[in-house]
Amino acid sequence: MAAALTGPPALRVRGLGKTFGRNRVLSGLSFEVRAGAVTALLGENGSGKSTLVKILAGVHAPDPGDARVEAAGTPVALPLTPDRAHAAGLRFLHQDLGLVPELTVADNLALADRSGRSGLAPTRRRDERRRAAELLAPFDVAADPGAHVADLPVSERSMVAVARTFGDVPPGRPPVVFLDEPTAALAADDVARLFAAIRRLCARGAAVVLISHRLEEVLEIADHVLVLRDGRLVADRPAAGLTTATLVEDMTGRRVEPGRAAPAGGGDAAGGVPALSVRGLRGTRLRGVDLDLRAGEVLGLTGLVGCGRSELARIVGGAQRPRGGSVEVGGTAVRLRSPADAIARGIVGVPQDRHAHGVLLDLSVRENLTLGDLRPVTRRGAIGRAAERAEARALIEEFDIRPPDPEAALRTLSGGNQQKVALARAVRLEPRVLVLDEPSQGIDIGAREGIGRVVRRLRDAGVAVLLATSDLDELMDLADRVVVLDRGRVHATLRPADAGRDDLFHAVTLSGRAA
Amino acid sequence: MSTDTSTAPAPAAAPAGPPPAALAARLTGLAARWSLVVLLVAFAVVFSLLRPGQFDTAQNAQTIAYSQSVIVVVALSALVSATVGEIDISIGAVMTTSGVATAWAFGRGWPPVAAVGLGLGCGLVIGAVNALLIVRARINSFIATLAMTTLLTGLALLLTDGLTLYKGVPQGFNDLVAVTVAGVPLMVVYTAVLALALAYLLMRTPVGRRMKAAGSGRAAAELIGVRTARYVSAALVLGSVIAAFGGVLGTARLQAAGPGGGDAVMLSSIAAVFLGAVVSRRGHLNVGGTVLAVLTLGVGITGLTMLGAPAWVPDVFNGLALVAALLISRAGKAATA
Numbered sequence: 001m002a003a004a005l006t007g008p009p010a011l012r013v014r015g016l017g018k019t020f021g022r023n024r025v026l027s028g029l030s031f032e033v034r035a036g037a038v039t040a041l042l043g044e045n046g047s048g049k050s051t052l053v054k055i056l057a058g059v060h061a062p063d064p065g066d067a068r069v070e071a072a073g074t075p076v077a078l079p080l081t082p083d084r085a086h087a088a089g090l091r092f093l094h095q096d097l098g099l100v101p102e103l104t105v106a107d108n109l110a111l112a113d114r115s116g117r118s119g120l121a122p123t124r125r126r127d128e129r130r131r132a133a134e135l136l137a138p139f140d141v142a143a144d145p146g147a148h149v150a151d152l153p154v155s156e157r158s159m160v161a162v163a164r165t166f167g168d169v170p171p172g173r174p175p176v177v178f179l180d181e182p183t184a185a186l187a188a189d190d191v192a193r194l195f196a197a198i199r200r201l202c203a204r205g206a207a208v209v210l211i212s213h214r215l216e217e218v219l220e221i222a223d224h225v226l227v228l229r230d231g232r233l234v235a236d237r238p239a240a241g242l243t244t245a246t247l248v249e250d251m252t253g254r255r256v257e258p259g260r261a262a263p264a265g266g267g268d269a270a271g272g273v274p275a276l277s278v279r280g281l282r283g284t285r286l287r288g289v290d291l292d293l294r295a296g297e298v299l300g301l302t303g304l305v306g307c308g309r310s311e312l313a314r315i316v317g318g319a320q321r322p323r324g325g326s327v328e329v330g331g332t333a334v335r336l337r338s339p340a341d342a343i344a345r346g347i348v349g350v351p352q353d354r355h356a357h358g359v360l361l362d363l364s365v366r367e368n369l370t371l372g373d374l375r376p377v378t379r380r381g382a383i384g385r386a387a388e389r390a391e392a393r394a395l396i397e398e399f400d401i402r403p404p405d406p407e408a409a410l411r412t413l414s415g416g417n418q419q420k421v422a423l424a425r426a427v428r429l430e431p432r433v434l435v436l437d438e439p440s441q442g443i444d445i446g447a448r449e450g451i452g453r454v455v456r457r458l459r460d461a462g463v464a465v466l467l468a469t470s471d472l473d474e475l476m477d478l479a480d481r482v483v484v485l486d487r488g489r490v491h492a493t494l495r496p497a498d499a500g501r502d503d504l505f506h507a508v509t510l511s512g513r514a515a
Numbered sequence: 516m517s518t519d520t521s522t523a524p525a526p527a528a529a530p531a532g533p534p535p536a537a538l539a540a541r542l543t544g545l546a547a548r549w550s551l552v553v554l555l556v557a558f559a560v561v562f563s564l565l566r567p568g569q570f571d572t573a574q575n576a577q578t579i580a581y582s583q584s585v586i587v588v589v590a591l592s593a594l595v596s597a598t599v600g601e602i603d604i605s606i607g608a609v610m611t612t613s614g615v616a617t618a619w620a621f622g623r624g625w626p627p628v629a630a631v632g633l634g635l636g637c638g639l640v641i642g643a644v645n646a647l648l649i650v651r652a653r654i655n656s657f658i659a660t661l662a663m664t665t666l667l668t669g670l671a672l673l674l675t676d677g678l679t680l681y682k683g684v685p686q687g688f689n690d691l692v693a694v695t696v697a698g699v700p701l702m703v704v705y706t707a708v709l710a711l712a713l714a715y716l717l718m719r720t721p722v723g724r725r726m727k728a729a730g731s732g733r734a735a736a737e738l739i740g741v742r743t744a745r746y747v748s749a750a751l752v753l754g755s756v757i758a759a760f761g762g763v764l765g766t767a768r769l770q771a772a773g774p775g776g777g778d779a780v781m782l783s784s785i786a787a788v789f790l791g792a793v794v795s796r797r798g799h800l801n802v803g804g805t806v807l808a809v810l811t812l813g814v815g816i817t818g819l820t821m822l823g824a825p826a827w828v829p830d831v832f833n834g835l836a837l838v839a840a841l842l843i844s845r846a847g848k849a850a851t852a
Contacts, residue, residue, distance in 0.1 A: 021537045319738055343740045357738050362731045362797070371728050372740040374721035382719040409797060425739065 010035040010207035011090070011176045012070040017063040018051050018231075025051050026062075026231040033176060035072075038198060038208045040218045040239065043228035044251050044416070044444035049211055052228070053178055057092050058082040072173060091165035091175045093182060097157055101150035105143055106132035109164050138204060139163045139197050158182065158190070162197045165206070174205035181212055181442055195221050213444065215244040227251055248445060273331045275464035276316065276347065276433045281325035285311045287488035288325065293433065293464045298455060300479030300496075301468040302508055307485040310352055313437040313468040317349025318342030329433070343372065346432035350422050350439060352468075358422040359410050366392035366406035369425045391428075399424040400450055416447025423454060434458060435466045440474055452478055472508065476501050484508055547843045548794050551804065555811040562818035570821055577698065583813040584706040585610075585768065587806055588761035590784035591713055594805045595754035597788050598717060599747045600730035601649060601656035605641065606758035607781025608667035611774060613637045613762030615671050618680035618772035627688060631763055638759020641667065642752035650748050664777075671774040681771035692767040702764060709757070714802040726750050727799075779830075783812060786837040793843055812836055 011033040018026040026048045033039045043049045054060045056069070061079035069076045071088040080088075099108050106128045132145035141159045143152050149160065165177045179198070183191045198208055198221060212218050218225070219242060227235035227250040235250040274292040281289045285308035293299045301309045314320040316327060318336035326333045329345045336342045339349065351357040359368050369392050370377055377388040392406035399420045401413075410418060419439065426434060436455070440448045455465055455478050467479055475482050476496050484492040484507045492507045499507075563571035589610050596603035617634035625633070641663065648659040674680075692702035717723035728736040729743040729750075737743045761780075766772040790812075791804025815836070816829045 019537065021540075317738070338742060339738045340740045340742045348740075349738065351738050356732075357735050360728055360732045360735050360739075362799075363728065367724065367728070368739075371724065371736070374724060378721055382715070383721060383724060429740070 009033065009070075010072055010174075011209075012068075012073075013056075014068040015065065016052070016055065016067045016069070017065060018048075018055060018060060019063050024231060026055075029228075029231075029233055031226055031233060031236055033207045033209055034224065035174060035207045036202050036205055037223040038202060038210055038221050039224045039226060040210045040212065040222035041226050041228070042212075042215075042218065042247060042251055044446050047228040047251070047444075048231040049228055051231075053092070053180065053211065056080060056085060056090055056178070058085045071176065089173055089175045090178070092178045092180070093161055093165065094180050097161040099149045099157055099161055102148065104146050104148055105136070105141075105152070105160055106145040108149055108160060109135055109145075109167060135163050135166060136160070139200055153190075158194045159197050162194070162201060165201070166204070174201075174207070176207040176209065177201060178209045179211065182210070183212065183214060183217055191217065213442065215247050218247070219244065229253055252445060274328075275330065276466070277328040277331075278312070278316065279326050279328065281312065281315060281327070282323045282488075283308070283311045283315060283320065284323070285488045286315075286322075286325075289485070289488070289490055291483060291490070293466055295432070295464050296459055296462045297481065298459050298465040298467055298479050300475040300482035301466060301485065302470060302472070302475055302482060302504075303485035303491065304470075304508065308488045309468040309470075309485050310437055312485070313349065313435050313466065314351070316342070316347060316433070316466060317351070317435045318347065319349065319351065343429060343431075346430075347435060348372075348426045348429045348431035348433070349435040350419075350426050350437065352437040352441065354415065354418055354422060354441075359418050361411040362409065364407050364409055365396065365401065365413070365421055368410055368421050369395050369406075369428065372425050372429050395424045395428060399427075399454070414444075416443035416450075419443050419447060420450060423451060427454065427458065431463060433464045433466065435468070437468045438470065439467070440469070440471060448474075472501060472504055475504060482507075544796070548796065550843055551790065551794055551807050551811050555807065555814060558811065558814045558818055562814075562821065566818070566821050570818060573698070575817075577695075577700065579810075579813055579817050580703045581693075581700045581768075582817075583809055584700075584702045585761050585765045586780055586783055586787075586813065587706050587809045588709060588764060589758050589780050590787040590805050590809050591710060591802065592754045592757035592761065593781075593784045593788045594791075594800055594802065595713070595717075595726075595750050595757060596656070597785075597800050598723075598730050599726050599750040600733065601747065601751060602785065603645065603656060603660045603751060603754055604781055604785070605645060605660035605663040605667065606754065606784060607777030607779070608664040608671070609638055609641050609755050609758040609777075610762035610765065610780060611772075611777035612641070612667045612671050612674075613759035614766040614772040615674050615680060615762075615774060617763050617766045618684055619674050621683040621685070621688070622680055624683060627685070634763040634766070635756060635759050638756040638762075639752065641759075642755025645755060646748035646751040649751060650744050656751075664781075668774070668777075675772075675774045677774060679771050679773035684766065684770045684772075686770070688767050689770045692764055702768060705764065709760070710802055710806055713757075717802065722746070722749070783809070783833055786833055787812065789841065790837060 009032040013032070014030045016026060016029040017024070029052065041049055041052070051060060055062050058080040059082075067078060069078060069080070071090065074088070076088045077084060100111065103111070106125075109132045110128045129145045136143070136145065136159075139159050139162060141156060141163060143156050143160065149157060152160070162177075165175050182194055198210070201208055210218065210222060219239060222239040225235060225237055225239050225242060225247070226233060227247070229251060234253070275295045276293040278289060278291045289308070289312060291299070291312075301312060303309050311320065315322045315336075318339040318341050321337070327336060328334065329347065334341075334345055336345070336347070342349065355361065360371070363371075366388060370388055374383060377384055377391055379387065389406055395401070396404050396406060401417050401420045401424065403413075410421060413421070423439065439451050452474075455467070459465055459480075467475070469475060479496055481493060481495055482504060483490055484494075494503065494507060496504060559571075569575065589606055592606045593603065596606075613634040616637050617630045620630035620633045621627075645656075645660055645663055648654045648663075649656045692700065692705070694701050696704065717726065725736070725741045725746045726749075728739070728741050729746045733743050733747075762772075787808035788800060788805050790808035791806070792798050792800050794804035794807065795801050812833060815832060819828055819832065
C-alpha cells in the first residue's frame with residue numbers, strides 16, 4: 001500500500017503540547033496521518049498516546065500556544081471539542097466499540113448520526129434500516145439491520161462499529177478513524193475479520209490510526225508507524241522492514257530481551273498434596289473441570305473467548321459460586337462464599353477488569369495497597385498513619401509504582417501502574433495461591449516485564465500461581481504447564497518448555513474446532 | 516536507540532514553575548475548598564452590620580448552635596450512609612418517629628431510660644430493615660428508604676393521632692440538653708462529641724476505611740477482600756440510630772414531639788453532606804465539611820429571618836446553596852484532575 005502514502009494528509013498536527021500540573025506529558029508533537037493508510041501509534045503506557053488521542057477527541061485542551069491541527073488541509077479550531085472533532089471527520093472507536101447492546105444495528109447506526117436533523121423529528125424505521133443497509137454493504141456484514149447488537153457475534157459487532165465511522169461524513173471526505181486497542185477483546189479469527197474491515201476502510205479513502213500493544217498485529221496491518229516516548233515523537237517511519245524488536249527498542253529506548261522462563265524446577269515433578277485442586281467444577285461456562293496446582297508452579301489457563309478460563313479464576317478467587325464440583329486447598333474441600341473467604345484460605349485474586357474490579361480509583365495508592373488487610377497497620381484500634389505510609393512506600397519501591405507517591409489518587413496513574421498496585425496489594429497478603437486473570441491486558445511492555453518478574457519470584461518462593469490469559473507469549477514466558485480449555489472442558493495440557501509456541505497456538509486454535 | 520526520527524522532536528522549554536494554567540487551576544481548587552468558610556464569615560459580618568446588637572451577640576451564637584444541633588446530628592447520620600454509597604432518605608422520618616416514640620413513652624409513664632431506649636431502638640430496628648432491603652434484597656436505597664419514609668410517616672400519625680405529644684415529658688428531660696456548661700448548652704456538647712467520634716471512626720479506624728472503600732467501588736472493594744455487605748449494613752444501621760438520636764434530642768429540646776418536620780430536616784441534611792465535600796481536596800465526604808455546611812446554611816437562614824425574609828426564602832436559599840456547592844466542587848475537581 002506504499003502508493004497510498006503519497007496521498008494528501010488526512011490529518012496534520014504541528015507543535016502540539018500538553019502539561020498536567022507540573023507534568024509535561026506531550027511536547028512539540030508534529031506528525032501527519034495519510035488517507036488510505038493505517039498509521040500505528042505506539043508507545044508504552046504513560047508515553048502520551050492516550051493524552052494525544054484525548055486532545056484530538058476534544059476531551060483535553062492542548063497547552064495554549066501555536067499548535068495547529070489540520071484535517072484534509074482545513075485548519076481546525078483549537079481546542080477541539082467533541083463536536084468540532086466530529087465535524088472535522090475524526091472518529092474514535094474504543095475497545096468496547098460504543099455500541100448499545102439492547103438496540104438494533106440500525107438504531108445503533110442512527111444514534112451516531114449527527115447530521116443535524118431535529119432530535120424530535122419522528123424516526124422512520126424503514127429509512128433507518130435502508131440507510132443502515134447502505135452503510136453496512138461495503139463491509140461485508142452479514143447481520144440484518146433489524147438484529148439486536150446483543151445477539152451478534154463479537155466480530156460482527158466490530159464490523160458494525162467500523163461501518164458506523166462512515167455514518168455521517170460529508171461525501172468525498174472520508175474519516176480519520178482512531179482505533180484504540182481494537183483487538184484486545186477479540187479471538188484470532190475475529191482479529192482477521194477486523195483487519196479485513198480496516199483494509200476496506202482504507203480502500204474507501206479513510207485514514208486509520210491504530211493504537212495497540214500487540215506488535216505482531218501492528219506489523220501485519222500498519223503502513224506507517226509513529227512511536228511516542230515520554231511525550232515526544234521518537235520514530236516516524238514506514239512500517240515496511242520493521243521488526244517487533246526495533247519497535248520495542250523505539251518504545252523503551254533500550255534493548256529488551258524476551259526473558260524466557262527457565263524450565264520449571266517444580267512442575268508436576270514435585271508430587272505431594274497440591275496447593276489447590278478443583279474437581280468436577282461447573283458454572284455458567286465450566287462443564288466439569290479437574291485441575292491440580294502445586295506450590296512453586298505457574299499453571300497457565302487459556303482457550304478461546306467463552307472457554308471459561310475467567311470463570312474458573314473467579315470461582316477459585318471466591319468471586320463467583322460454582323454450580324457444582326469442589327475446590328480443595330491443601331487437600332481439604334473449602335466453600336468460598338466471597339473473595340474474603342478465599343483470602344482467608346490463602347487464595348488471592350487479581351481480577352480481569354482493572355477499572356471496575358481491580359482497584360479503587362477514588363482512593364489513594366496507599367489506601368488501595370493496605371485495604372486487603374489493615375491489621376498490620378492498626379495500632380490499638382486505629383490505623384497508624386506512619387506505619388501505613390511506610391508499608392505503602394516499601395511496596396511502591398518493590399513494585400516500581402510510578403509516581404512514587406503514596407498519596408496520589410489511583411485515578412491519576414497509568415494503566416500499567418494501576419495494575420502494579422493491584423498486584424502489589426495481592427502479593428502483600430502473602431498468598432499461597434495467586435490467581436491472575438489477564439494481568440497484562442492493555443498495559444505496556446515495561447509493566448508487563450515487571451509483572452513477569454514478580455510472578456517468577458513468587459513461584460521461586462513456593463507460591464502456586466494460576467495464570468488465566470489469552471496471551472500466548474505470556475504463557476510461553478511464564479507458565480510451567482498450560483491447560484487449554486474448550487467450551488468449559490479441559491482440552492489439552494502441555495508444557496511450553498517441551499511443546500513450543502506453535503504447538504500451544506495449535507492447541508488453542510484447534511480447540512475451537514474440536515467437536 | 517532510534518535514530519531515524521524524520522520529525523525531530525522540539526526540545527521543550529522547561530518552565531521554572533508551574534505554568535499559568537496549572538496555577539489558575541490550583542487557585543480555583545483552593546477557592547472551592549475555602550468557599551464554605553468564606554461564606555460563613557461573610558454571613559456573620561454582613562448580618563452583624565445589618566442587625567447590630569441583635570445578630571452579633573453571644574446569645575444569638577448560642578441560639579444558632581443550639582437550634583442547629585439536631586440538624587447537625589441528622590446530617591451526620593446522612594454522612595454515614597452516604598459514605599458507603601447509599602442515600603438514606605428515611606433519616607428525617609426516623610428522626611420524627613423516634614422523637615414521637617420517646618414522647619409517647621413518657622406519656623405512658625415510662626422511666627426516662629426506657630423512653631430514650633425506645634426512641635433509639637426504633638432507629639436500630641428501622642436501620643436493620645433498611646439494610647435487609649438494600650443489601651439482601653438489593654433494592655435501590657433511594658427507593659427502599661422512600662417506601663420506609665412513607666410507612667414511618669403513617670406510623671407517626673398513628674402514635675400521635677396527628678397532634679403534638681407533650682404530656683409526661685418532664686422538665687428534667689429538657690434540662691439534659693438545655694443546661695449550659697461554660698455557656699455551651701449540653702445539646703451542643705453531645706453533638707460535638709458525636710461529630711468527633713464519627714470523624715475518628717471514619718478517618719482513623721479500619722471499619723471507617725472499609726466503609727469508604729465500599730462506597731467508592733463496591734465490586735472492587737469486595738474483590739480486594741472487604742466483606743462489603745457487612746459494612747454497608749453496619750453503616751445503614753448506624754446512620755439510622757444516629758438519626759433516632761437526633762429525634763430524641765429534638766424531643767428533649769422541645770419537651771414535646773409532633774408528627775411532622777422530618778422532610779425538611781432530611782433535605783437540608785443530605786444537602787449539607789454533599790456541600791461539605793467541597794472542603795476536601797479530593798471532594799470526599801467528611802465530618803468537618805458536613806458540620807460546617809449545616810452551620811453556614813443555619814447562619815444564613817437565621818440572618819435572613821432576622822432581616823424579615825418571608826417563609827419561602829429558606830427553602831430557596833438551601834436549594835441554591837446545594838446547586839452552587841455542586842458546581843463549585845465540580846469546578847474544583849476538574850481543576851485538580
